[in-house]
Amino acid sequence: MPSRPIDPRLHTLSTTTREHFRRLYDEEPAFLVAAPGRVNLIGEHTDYNDGFVLPVAIDRHVVVAASPRRDRFVRLYAADFDQASTFSLDDIEHDSGTRWSNYERGVAWALQEAGYRLPGMDIVLSSDVPIGSGLSSSAAIEVATAFAFQQAGNLSLDGVQRALLCQKAENEFVGMRCGIMDQYIISLGKRDHALLIDCRSLDYQLVPIPAGCALVVCDTNKRRGLVDSEYNTRRQECEEGARLLGVPALRDISVDAFRAREAELPPTIRMHCRHVVTENQRVLDAVAALRAGELAQFGDLMNASHISLRDDYQVSCAELDAMVEVAWEQQGVLGARMTGAGFGGCTVNLVLEQAAAHFQHQVAQGYTAITDLQPEIYVCKAEEGVRLID
Numbered sequence: 001m002p003s004r005p006i007d008p009r010l011h012t013l014s015t016t017t018r019e020h021f022r023r024l025y026d027e028e029p030a031f032l033v034a035a036p037g038r039v040n041l042i043g044e045h046t047d048y049n050d051g052f053v054l055p056v057a058i059d060r061h062v063v064v065a066a067s068p069r070r071d072r073f074v075r076l077y078a079a080d081f082d083q084a085s086t087f088s089l090d091d092i093e094h095d096s097g098t099r100w101s102n103y104e105r106g107v108a109w110a111l112q113e114a115g116y117r118l119p120g121m122d123i124v125l126s127s128d129v130p131i132g133s134g135l136s137s138s139a140a141i142e143v144a145t146a147f148a149f150q151q152a153g154n155l156s157l158d159g160v161q162r163a164l165l166c167q168k169a170e171n172e173f174v175g176m177r178c179g180i181m182d183q184y185i186i187s188l189g190k191r192d193h194a195l196l197i198d199c200r201s202l203d204y205q206l207v208p209i210p211a212g213c214a215l216v217v218c219d220t221n222k223r224r225g226l227v228d229s230e231y232n233t234r235r236q237e238c239e240e241g242a243r244l245l246g247v248p249a250l251r252d253i254s255v256d257a258f259r260a261r262e263a264e265l266p267p268t269i270r271m272h273c274r275h276v277v278t279e280n281q282r283v284l285d286a287v288a289a290l291r292a293g294e295l296a297q298f299g300d301l302m303n304a305s306h307i308s309l310r311d312d313y314q315v316s317c318a319e320l321d322a323m324v325e326v327a328w329e330q331q332g333v334l335g336a337r338m339t340g341a342g343f344g345g346c347t348v349n350l351v352l353e354q355a356a357a358h359f360q361h362q363v364a365q366g367y368t369a370i371t372d373l374q375p376e377i378y379v380c381k382a383e384e385g386v387r388l389i390d
């Protein structure tokens, strides 16, 4: 792994998490785990259609401090909410009072369903992944928790199995029918790289982040409404489209074949499927462009992805569009688009490094002038996936 100075943010976060643990449980934690958030460069709403995605794990983290217990209880404390929650591994139920704890409960449930024998645990978690802004704070909690159980119980499961079990927790315990992208990249991310993930075979290829480029994440500070119900509806419509087209998944139809047959589909399903089919092709074209050093072409594909998410898939919103449109006007921007499920949250921008500071300032100003909202804008680094930290 290329060396990089210790990330001061992560250092601060892990120090305070450790302090909370000492104060609460009166001992040192046995270990600390860090799980990153993520942004997706391109390939949105393709993962649950067996397609391709190109996400990056970022240097914003959920940190878990933990020690195994001798009994069957899991005691949780979320430092950011100053809330505690305890459950028994012999009877894992939802807790509507501490909704954040359902991610940990779900992971323990999914691991046990898969036959793993878990130890009880004392856990403290804190996070600097903003919540509800589309950077996968919940998937980071899941993957950090799974990794902590693995460490405490000496469980052998690889990164892909871990991602699949965390996805199962979210699908079946929490009730959000997400794809595999978030849990996968958080589990397996590689420093300084994006991962081209084939969401059918679950293989990946490493794609280096080009030198001289900055990854800028702009948080609209419009918290996502409607996202779960709209998400589950889109997913059903994609399945229905594939059925009507007679293919196992939308991954299995080329752009040309789709164009020739799209009139067979009802109007809404047609538009939504068109996004998925064209987006899959854009991911493959984008990776080819990056590998050939064609940064302008890569950026154009990011922009086209946003337009397709806005017009065909209909998951953008006024705030995301404003942030992207202001970004498109700036010098040194290669590409800008919404990232994640949509309806609020963040945009991802690829910007020439020397233009990044000016970009940050200009976009913040331009966005506030249109929306009256204060955005959060940060330059991110591509990080490792989940890992133990000192």
Ligand code: GLA
Residues within 6 Å of the ligand: 043, 044, 045, 046, 047, 048, 178, 179, 180, 181, 182, 340, 341, 342
């Ligand atoms: C959410 C889901 C992912 C993926 C994206 C959209 O982040 O958790 O599985 O579907 O939306 O690309």
